[in-house]
Amino acid sequence: xxxxxxxxxxxxxxxxxxxxxxxxxxxxxxxxxxxxxxxxxxxxxxxxxxxxxxxxxxxxxxxxxxxxxxxxxxxxxxxxxxxxxxxxxxxxxxxxxxxxxxxxxxxxxxxxxxxxxxxxxxxxxxxxxxxxxxxxxxxxxxxxxxxxxxxxxxxxxxxxxxxxxxxxxxxxxxxxxxxxxxxxxxxxxxxxxxxxxxxxxxxxxxxxxxxxxxxxxxxxxxxxxxxxxxxxxxxxxxxxxxxxxxxxxxxxxxxxxxxxxxxxxxxxxxxxxxxxxxxxxxxxxxxxxxxxxxxxxxxxxxxxxxxxxxxxxxxxxxxxxxxxxxxxxxxxxxxxxxxxxxxxxxxxxxxxxxxxxxxxxx
Amino acid sequence: xxxxxxxxxxxxxxxxxxxxxxxxxxxxxxxxxxxxxxxxxxxxxxxxxxxxxxxxxxxxxxxxxxxxxxxxxxxxxxxxxxxxxxxxxxxxxxxxxxxxxxxxxxxxxxxxxxxxxxxxxxxxxxxxxxxxxxxxxxxxxxxxxxxxxxxxxxxxxxxxxxxxxxxxxxxxxxxxxxxxxxxxxxxxxxxxxxxxxxxxxxxxxxxxxxxxxxxxxxxxxxxxxxxxxxxxxxxxxxxxxxxxxxxxx
Numbered sequence: 001x002x003x004x005x006x007x008x009x010x011x012x013x014x015x016x017x018x019x020x021x022x023x024x025x026x027x028x029x030x031x032x033x034x035x036x037x038x039x040x041x042x043x044x045x046x047x048x049x050x051x052x053x054x055x056x057x058x059x060x061x062x063x064x065x066x067x068x069x070x071x072x073x074x075x076x077x078x079x080x081x082x083x084x085x086x087x088x089x090x091x092x093x094x095x096x097x098x099x100x101x102x103x104x105x106x107x108x109x110x111x112x113x114x115x116x117x118x119x120x121x122x123x124x125x126x127x128x129x130x131x132x133x134x135x136x137x138x139x140x141x142x143x144x145x146x147x148x149x150x151x152x153x154x155x156x157x158x159x160x161x162x163x164x165x166x167x168x169x170x171x172x173x174x175x176x177x178x179x180x181x182x183x184x185x186x187x188x189x190x191x192x193x194x195x196x197x198x199x200x201x202x203x204x205x206x207x208x209x210x211x212x213x214x215x216x217x218x219x220x221x222x223x224x225x226x227x228x229x230x231x232x233x234x235x236x237x238x239x240x241x242x243x244x245x246x247x248x249x250x251x252x253x254x255x256x257x258x259x260x261x262x263x264x265x266x267x268x269x270x271x272x273x274x275x276x277x278x279x280x281x282x283x284x285x286x287x288x289x290x291x292x293x294x295x296x297x298x299x300x301x302x303x304x305x306x307x308x309x310x311x312x313x314x315x316x317x318x319x320x321x322x323x324x325x326x327x328x329x330x331x332x333x334x335x336x337x338x339x340x341x342x343x344x345x346x347x348x349x350x351x352x353x354x355x356x357x358x359x360x361x362x
Numbered sequence: 363x364x365x366x367x368x369x370x371x372x373x374x375x376x377x378x379x380x381x382x383x384x385x386x387x388x389x390x391x392x393x394x395x396x397x398x399x400x401x402x403x404x405x406x407x408x409x410x411x412x413x414x415x416x417x418x419x420x421x422x423x424x425x426x427x428x429x430x431x432x433x434x435x436x437x438x439x440x441x442x443x444x445x446x447x448x449x450x451x452x453x454x455x456x457x458x459x460x461x462x463x464x465x466x467x468x469x470x471x472x473x474x475x476x477x478x479x480x481x482x483x484x485x486x487x488x489x490x491x492x493x494x495x496x497x498x499x500x501x502x503x504x505x506x507x508x509x510x511x512x513x514x515x516x517x518x519x520x521x522x523x524x525x526x527x528x529x530x531x532x533x534x535x536x537x538x539x540x541x542x543x544x545x546x547x548x549x550x551x552x553x554x555x556x557x558x559x560x561x562x563x564x565x566x567x568x569x570x571x572x573x574x575x576x577x578x579x580x581x582x583x584x585x586x587x588x589x590x591x592x593x594x595x596x597x598x599x600x601x602x603x604x605x606x607x608x609x610x611x
Contacts, residue, residue: 006469010458017457197452204417204447204524205470206439 003207007215011189015219025185029177029227033234036169044121047095048076052085055100062134063107067098072125085110096122098130159328170235171323172296175316177231178224178254179261179290184282185220186265191278194269209358217262224258225251244330253326253336257319260343263350264315270357290316318342368431370395370522370553371416376425376434378411385411387576388425393569395521398544398554400564400584403573404604409557410526412573416555417524418442430521443472446515446523446552450530453511456500460491463499464514471518485513505536512543516552523547525556529563541566561597570596572603579603 016022049067053060068075076094079085088094089112096119099108109126113119160167190213193199202212228251235241243250264286272278291297293307294316300308311317322339325331333340369392378386386408393399403409414420416429418438427434430444454463464485468478486492489509499507508528516523525544529537541563548554548568556567564570564584571581580587580603584596591599 002474003470003472006466010455010462010466013458013462014455197449198455200419200449201447201452202470203419204442204445205467206442206472207470208439 004211004215007207007211008218011216011219014189015223021185025181025223026226026230028180029173029230030234032173032177033170033231033239036173037166037235037239044118044125045071046074047072047118047122048093049073049126050077050079050085050088050094050097051075052082052097052099053078053080054102056080059134060100063098063100063130066129066132066134067126070125070129072122095119096126098126164239164241166235166239166241167328168324169296170231170239170241171320171327172294174228174231174254174323175257175294175296175320176287176290177227178258178319179264179286179316180282181227182217182220182224182258182261183265183268183286184279186217186262187268187272187278187282188275189216189220190266190269191272191275195275213266213358217266220265221255221258221262224261225255228254228258241327243327245326245332249333249336250323250326253319253322253340256340256343256347257315260315260319260347260350263347263354266354267350267357270354289314293317294320296320313346315343315346369393370397371399371427371429371555373412373416373427374425376412376415376427377423378408378415378420379423384576386415386422389573389576389578391571391578391581393522393553393555395553396548396551397569398548398556398567400567400570401555401557401573402564402570402600403557404607406609407573407607408576409573413524413526413555413557416441417445417447444521446471446518446520447526448511448515448523448528449526450508450528451526453504453507454499454514457498459496459498460502460510461486461495463510464517467514468517471520473518481517485517489513505532505539508532508536509540509543512540512547516547519550520552522553522555525554527557527559529558529560534562537563561595561600564596564600572600574603574607575609579606 015025051060051064051067053064064075064078067073073096077084077088085094085097085099089097089110092112095112097110099110101108107130109123109130111119111123111126190199193202193216199212203209232243232247232250236243265282268278268281268285272281289311293300293303293311293314295311296316300311300317303311318339322336322343325335325339329335371391371393373392374390375388376386376390377384377388389412401409401413411420415422415434416427418429418434418441422434429441432438432440432444434441455466458466461482464482465478468474468481473481486495489506491506491510494502494506499510502510512523512525512528515525529540532540537560544554544556545566556563558564567584569581569583570587571578572587573579580590580599582590587599588594588596591602593599593602
């Protein structure tokens with residue numbers, strides 16, 4: 001035990017003495033949360049809109065006022081000339097245009113679909129505004145919308161009524177940070193010992209190899225817990241993302257995921273020969289799948305079959321799904337049994353492979 | 363633990379094969395307690411492989427060997443409790459202070475509490491490093507680093523210390539000082555098993571073995587080897603034997 005503690009103390013010395021790494025480890029979660037929370041947002045605000053108004057009556061004026069007042073739109077121009085609208089689209093000065101015909105109950109929406117996600121969102125916002133009843137006038141039915149045999153749909157958005165992007169990315173950022181810190185730092189740390197030759201000295205010492213590995217991983221597990229706490233506090237108090245489920249369950253689940261990431265780091269250290277290789281492998285082979293295949297940004301359900309199966313081996317996918325269940329939906333442990341089981345299995349398999357490879361490389 | 367008068371290291375036809383390549387080809391030798399045993403050979407002659415087997419890092423293919431009375435096949439973990447190890451490639455953690463390195467390795471070798479702090483002070487005193495206790499190892503001169511690394515490798519008073527080219531890259535004066543430490547350790551009864559490229563260092567050894575192509579071609583006191591070859595220096599002995607080598611790096 002004493003041997004183990006002297007080694008853990010040494011690992012902390014390495015981390016604290018390397019100020020740059022230290023700053024990255026502690027600041028990265030904060031920067032990512034703030035970046036995703038404010039700068040990179042999938043929500044759309046103040047998109048320029050042009051109105052082609054042939055109607056020019058009280059109803060169209062009131063509608064235009066509604067658009068002017070909406071936080072999603074800013075009014076760019078009101079015109080009577082169709083050519084001008086096309087010109088504005090071509091110049092990229094507007095994202096969306098409304099057309100009020102001279103009479104009738106319908107309005108048309110034109111949107112710039114070069115960015116399909118943005119166009120869909122804008123069309124939905126505009127449709128919602130047009131479909132709302134106006135004092136003194138009935139709702140417009142935009143031509144884009146099917147009237148659906150007179151059935152009026154009443155929409156309620158569960159769990160995230162304001163459709164806030166942060167409800168989705170906070171679990172995503174947690175998945176990303178933990179894997180980066182645990183896997184990258186552990187793999188680089190182990191490979192560094194091998195590169196400098198210190199690993200040989202350690203292996204000749206009475207310290208058991210399992211202790212060496214555990215002692216290398218322990219500090220990063222601790223830093224990960226600090227990071228989880230940082231992210232949860234920031235998201236709760238800065239971004240107003242609620243933690244509806246049990247905090248203890250959330251932290252326990254995160255520690256399990258951090259363990260998987262540590263095992264992944266150890267596995268990488270058994271394939272990489274140099275620190276740069278370890279860095280590159282963890283960077284490319286871990287970060288890309290986490291960003292692309294975990295469901296953090298792109299919904300996995302819409303991907304081709306082969307990519308969906310590939311996403312099944314990305315630990316972050318299961319972690320992010322579990323975090324959403326506990327944090328956003330407020331579900332209990334029964335609902336994340338499957339995710340927990342899969343992550344535990346991944347940890348066991350990775351450890352077994354790493355130990356086997358670790359021993360044969362001696 | 364020490365079985366009096368019995369050799370501390372005993373190897374009998376010790377062999378290591380990697381697929382079809384025989385790195386160590388049936389070497390046999392004994393090293394007595396407190397002896398300084400020089401283990402010489404050109405690069406690729408099989409020194410490192412032989413040393414790794416004796417340290418419990420690698421399983422021999424065939425043959426027999428005991429280190430500090432422990433079998434190299436079955437008691438590898440036990441061997442590690444009786445030996446110290448130092449290599450030129452790694453001498454201490456550069457980003458830790460002098461005292462932190464001493465405390466770390468002392469701790470790893472099983473010292474703790476008063477014994478560890480007592481050993482730390484003693485070591486700093488012997489090496490004249492009291493003033494440098496808080497210095498980062500990265501800013502120490504190489505010669506000092508190596509002396510410190512050696513002292514740390516024997517901080518737990520092991521029966522045997524393995525030194526893998528310990529003096530690479532330092533000047534002759536620093537090397538001379540380093541060897542004074544080795545001789546002190548040997549006088550205290552620690553067996554020293556050392557590989558080196560410097561033939562002047564071979565002269566300091568009680569006995570040397572010279573490995574060529576995985577086999578021990580010569581093993582005796584330096585003076586006996588010189589006389590047998592009819593030459594004046596160990597350097598000439600080594601060159602006349604190493605010329606026979608067929609394999610290169």
